[in-house]
Amino acid sequence: MAGFYHPEWLILLLVLPAIYYWYLRETKRKKQEAMVFSHIGFMKTALAGRSGSARPRVLLLIGLAALACVIIGLADPHIPLEQAKEGVNVILVMDDSGSMQATDYKPTRLEAAKNSAGQLIRQLDDKDYVGVITFESGATSAAYLSPDKDRVYTKLKSIEQKDGATAIGDGLALAIDMSESIPNRKKVVILLSDGVNNAGVISPEQATQFAKDKGIQVFTIGLGSDKPVVLGYDWFGNPQYADLDEDALKKIASDTGGKYYKSVNDGTLSEIYSNLNKEIKREKEETSIKDWFFIISMILMVAEIVLRYGRRRIIQ
Secondary structure (H helix, E strand, C coil): CCCECHHHHHHHHHHHHHHHHHHHHHHHHHHHHHHHCCCCHHHHHHHHHHCCCCHHHHHHHHHHHHHHHHHHHCEEEEEEEEEEEECCEEEEEEECCCCHHHHCCCCCHCCCCCCHHHHHHHHCCCCEEEEEECCCCCEEEEEEEEHHHHHHHHHHCCCCCCCCCCCHHHHHHHHHHHCCCCCEEEEEEEECCCCCCCCCCHHHHHHHHHHHHHEEEEEEEEEECCCCEEECCCCCCCEEEECCCCHHHHHHHHHHHCEEECCCCCCHHHHHHHHHHCCCCCEEEEEECHHHHHHHHHHHHHHHHHHHHCCCCCCC
């Protein structure tokens, strides 16, 4: 929001109407004193003052306006501009557990997720930083938070399939740590998973509370299919299906002020990542505009000098 960094200076603005009131009172008093005497010089002064009173008053108002601009400048006003202040720290958290090798997304779930996440990286603003976390039985950094989006994109494409379980809480917690590595910027985490948290040392609830405490917004993507996907068979020949814990992902997003998205195929996944950049709300920059008021003050002072001492100057 607009405001002042040093509003205590604004109290000096109260002096300006007092100066103007003093000017009006002194001008009236001098005219009355001049009319008391019959000397022709005083009469001319009084008459001259009556006919030329507008110009001195204009000069005074210009001077007061210049002084007001100086005072406002000292108060250091600021307004929110449209551009992003310092950009956003965007952390992509990607599930690369065993279930991500399913082929209902082409060529696999993991490769489809990598391709779609790459689209988002390409769309981020120049001031944004991006990093990548992967998780399976544990979590690891695939690409450190960086403004070099080409390097991060290369790291993303090099992520390999793992065979572990699903540690959603560990992945989210590590992403929060990474987002804090460059301070004083807005932080957003985008978490994709196709499974149920069944590994790791940090629960999704603990990681979510961690994000809330840090004021970090988390968007979640649930990756699944319209039909059940068989990942394999147990020792008894029973099929093992890919299970998506939508409730957990919805709660993470809801509790942190983010949104949950459900992907059912390659097209919806690509669309989700393409639209996510629009969902990232970038903070407006609080920019000082005190110099504007100092410049206006200088212009007014120059104008006052020109009017007073220029070609049509007032003869004192």
